Amino acid sequence: MQKRKIIDTIIHPYFLLKRTFLHSLDLFIPNKIRRKSVQAYLTFGKIKETINLQPYPHKIAVAFCFDENLWRQATVTILSLLANSPKLSYDIYCVTDVAHAHLAPLQEIVNLYGKRSTITFLKPNKDFSQSYCGAWSDAIYWRCMLPKLLPDVERIIYADVDTVFTSDLREADQLAMGENLIAGVYDKPGREYINSGFMIMNLNNMRRGRIYKEMIEWSQNHETSFPDQDMLNAVCAGKIMNISRKFNLQIDGAYDALKTMTLQQRRDLKSPVMLHYAGKQKPWKMEIHNFHSFDIWRRYASITELF
Numbered sequence: 001m002q003k004r005k006i007i008d009t010i011i012h013p014y015f016l017l018k019r020t021f022l023h024s025l026d027l028f029i030p031n032k033i034r035r036k037s038v039q040a041y042l043t044f045g046k047i048k049e050t051i052n053l054q055p056y057p058h059k060i061a062v063a064f065c066f067d068e069n070l071w072r073q074a075t076v077t078i079l080s081l082l083a084n085s086p087k088l089s090y091d092i093y094c095v096t097d098v099a100h101a102h103l104a105p106l107q108e109i110v111n112l113y114g115k116r117s118t119i120t121f122l123k124p125n126k127d128f129s130q131s132y133c134g135a136w137s138d139a140i141y142w143r144c145m146l147p148k149l150l151p152d153v154e155r156i157i158y159a160d161v162d163t164v165f166t167s168d169l170r171e172a173d174q175l176a177m178g179e180n181l182i183a184g185v186y187d188k189p190g191r192e193y194i195n196s197g198f199m200i201m202n203l204n205n206m207r208r209g210r211i212y213k214e215m216i217e218w219s220q221n222h223e224t225s226f227p228d229q230d231m232l233n234a235v236c237a238g239k240i241m242n243i244s245r246k247f248n249l250q251i252d253g254a255y256d257a258l259k260t261m262t263l264q265q266r267r268d269l270k271s272p273v274m275l276h277y278a279g280k281q282k283p284w285k286m287e288i289h290n291f292h293s294f295d296i297w298r299r300y301a302s303i304t305e306l307f
């Protein structure tokens with residue numbers, strides 16, 4: 001037996017007890033938000049931010065998509081990425097319809113923290129104007145335009161802007177994707193269905209064949225509750241790569257998946273690459289005290305002076 005397996009076997013009863021305890025919190029803490037914060041703290045403890053000081057040979061292409069409602073949050077996400085990447089530079093692409101006045105702080109942050117990084121603002125096209133959005137903004141489809149908006153970029157890392165980075169993207173950049181179209185974190189273990197809040201997109205592969213057309217057609221003909229995410233998972237099915245949850249740590253989702261995780265995976269979650277506030281609780285909306293993962297976001301938000 002491997003050493004790690006032995007350790008897992010010893011520690012498993014401890015996690016079992018801990019989980020039972022976490023569930024019994026319902027009895028002691030009736031306030032749901034307060035309870036969630038205690039559960040998250042007990043599950044992950046203090047989340048570590050890691051800074052790698054090794055130089056990196058090339059620039060990494062990254063993309064963010066946001067409209068008027070989320071430009072301030074985008075500023076926080078991009079600042080956190082640059083602040084945690086002292087030895088890396090990025091070509092940052094923003095698909096946005098936001099007025100120029102609001103983009104100035106973003107440019108300033110890149111000049112200040114990014115050193116050799118660049119930022120480019122792109123206007124969304126009209127290809128998905130007939131697609132189903134439900135209650136969401138049409139900005140959910142902007143990430144799908146990247147293969148067309150960036151014809152010369154081979155591969156790009158996309159992230160939502162309800163996020164904060166706690167590490168740089170060198171590991172994500174080094175993952176070999178083979179013939180896969182996208183890489184992301186499975187929502188539920190074992191089910192080929194990723195959360196679209198963090199994706200490594202192989203734009204070269206996505207430009208081959210009919211993928212782009214299929215994305216448009218699927219989204220016009222299906223009305224589902226997570227339109228863009230369901231569409232990406234359906235169209236890319238069979239060519240989706242699962243990566244570590246640490247690249248897209250959804251506090252609630254990760255907590256639910258803990259029961260199937262190995263010890264190493266649990267450890268990874270203590271030093272994640274990105275925190276994703278994917279649920280209804282957003283750090284800019286609620287004052288939750290003693291919730292460490294919210295405090296990380298607030299720290300970068302206060303540097304931007306936009307909140």
Ligand SMILES: [Mn+2]
Pocket residue numbers: 160161162197276277278
């Ligand atoms: Mn999100």
